[in-house]
Amino acid sequence: MKHQFVIIGGGVHGCAAAWMLADAGEDVLLLEAAGLASGASGGFGRRGVRGNRRDLRELPLMRAAYRLWPTLADRLGHDTGYRRTGGLNLIEQETTGTRGGLVAAHAHAAAQTAQGVPTEVLDRDRVLDLEPHLGPAVRGALYCPLDGTADHTATTTAFAAAARERGAAVREHTPVTGVERSGGRVTAVTTAGGERIEVGRALLVLNNTGAPDLLRDAFGVDLPVWRVLPQALRVRPKADPPMTHLIGHDHRSLSLKPLPDGSVMVSGGWRGRWNPDLGRGEPVEANVRGNLATAAEVYAALADAELDLADASRPESCSADEIPVIDRVPGTANAFVGTGWTGHGFAIAPAVAEALAFWARTGARPDSLAPFTAARFARRP
Numbered sequence: 474m475k476h477q478f479v480i481i482g483g484g485v486h487g488c489a490a491a492w493m494l495a496d497a498g499e500d501v502l503l504l505e506a507a508g509l510a511s512g513a514s515g516g517f518g519r520r521g522v523r524g525n526r527r528d529l530r531e532l533p534l535m536r537a538a539y540r541l542w543p544t545l546a547d548r549l550g551h552d553t554g555y556r557r558t559g560g561l562n563l564i565e566q567e568t569t570g571t572r573g574g575l576v577a578a579h580a581h582a583a584a585q586t587a588q589g590v591p592t593e594v595l596d597r598d599r600v601l602d603l604e605p606h607l608g609p610a611v612r613g614a615l616y617c618p619l620d621g622t623a624d625h626t627a628t629t630t631a632f633a634a635a636a637r638e639r640g641a642a643v644r645e646h647t648p649v650t651g652v653e654r655s656g657g658r659v660t661a662v663t664t665a666g667g668e669r670i671e672v673g674r675a676l677l678v679l680n681n682t683g684a685p686d687l688l689r690d691a692f693g694v695d696l697p698v699w700r701v702l703p704q705a706l707r708v709r710p711k712a713d714p715p716m717t718h719l720i721g722h723d724h725r726s727l728s729l730k731p732l733p734d735g736s737v738m739v740s741g742g743w744r745g746r747w748n749p750d751l752g753r754g755e756p757v758e759a760n761v762r763g764n765l766a767t768a769a770e771v772y773a774a775l776a777d778a779e780l781d782l783a784d785a786s787r788p789e790s791c792s793a794d795e796i797p798v799i800d801r802v803p804g805t806a807n808a809f810v811g812t813g814w815t816g817h818g819f820a821i822a823p824a825v826a827e828a829l830a831f832w833a834r835t836g837a838r839p840d841s842l843a844p845f846t847a848a849r850f851a852r853r854p
């Protein structure tokens with residue numbers, strides 16, 4: 474069997490790339506070890522489609538993502554659950570470390586706006602106009618009207634369905650276990666079932682937390698990327714969700730998303746732990762309590778909300794400088810990798826796929842991918 478473009482990983486990045494390539498008329502095979510959206514791109518709730526306080530090096534991709542998200546469901550012919558709710562990054566302190574607080578707000582707003590992420594600084598009264606149930610400590614916010622949320626599972630399966638409809642082969646329960654190379658090019662991949670699939674033009678390694686091991690074992694390339702287990706909670710407030718926007722926080726580990734069924738997704742940087750017996754991540758009780766207490770300090774209405782789900786089973790890859798590696802695999806002309814999303818890879822996925830598909834088809838790297846080289850971690854002479 475032979476395909477021109479072979480993609481490893483059926484999360485949002487692999488499925489989006491499969492769609493972009495198939496939509497351009499290319500011959501595509503996507504191989505997913507388990508089920509589609511069984512990794513970081515799946516699970517309950519929503520993911521933030523957020524430019525606010527994103528690393529500035531990612532903002533060209535975010536600008537492209539803002540362009541793509543509103544019409545994506547129509548182009549795919551399948552729902553993504555995307556809503557442009559607007560996003561607020563709440564500020565309570567005058568100064569927080571070197572990067573936060575009211576003192577830095579105007580600088581962040583100017584830098585973000587200049588990069589295509591329109592951002593306003595709001596004082597407390599204007600924040601309360603948008604979010605009347607906020608607690609007394611909030612003194613202002615960075616407001617990004619183009620931010621929003623989307624259903625990550627629906628988006629991932631929508632990309633896969635649209636890819637299939639454009640002729641891509643999408644195979645689940647087919648782990649890739651080996652990569653064959655010759656003359657600085659990938660020639661084939663092998664699967665756990667013993668199949669050998671020839672790669673015509675390019676291999677895209679988009680298996681997130683699995684990518685560092687695959688790169689090390691099959692290509693001899695080490696990336697400073699590791700696995701974390703983000704914690705996500707679902708709570709049911711006694712009344713309607715007290716917020717309507719995507720909520721982030723300047724100094725607290727907190728992210729809040731109102732969900733369509735009246736519940737609220739609570740997350741924002743808390744972690745679970747690996748359970749070797751279960752073979753997956755599980756929540757840590759102290760972190761669940763800490764995340765809930767933080768939420769209640771910002772929205773009092775969440776203090777007596779009922780916790781109905783705590784999840785830490787969706788591993789995510791993190792990189793040493795907190796932005797992804799999106800690059801040609803060093804030393805191999807026709808292999809590309811995307812990993813190290815560091816907890817914010819979903820929002821930019823349509824833009825990454827657009828850029829990566831262009832690069833893989835034409836050989837020309839789009840400028841928006843320039844900051845994400847593997848070489849930035851290499852030792853300099």
Ligand SMILES: Cc1cc2nc3c(=O)[nH]c(=O)nc-3n(C[C@H](O)[C@H](O)[C@H](O)COP(=O)(O)OP(=O)(O)OC[C@H]3O[C@@H](n4cnc5c(N)ncnc54)[C@H](O)[C@@H]3O)c2cc1C
Nearest residue numbers: 482484485486506512513514521649681683817818819820
């Ligand atoms: C709780 C939580 C909240 C988040 N919140 C946000 C947010 O608000 N905004 C945002 O932008 N991002 C957010 N993220 C991050 C975002 O979800 C991820 O960056 C993104 O989903 C990663 O997509 P992916 O396709 O690279 O990886 P994954 O979805 O993990 O997909 C990788 C796939 O590769 C498969 N695989 C692994 N090894 C192999 C192999 N050898 N062969 C074949 N297949 C293989 C896996 O089974 C998996 O399905 C969050 C993540 C989590 C977990």
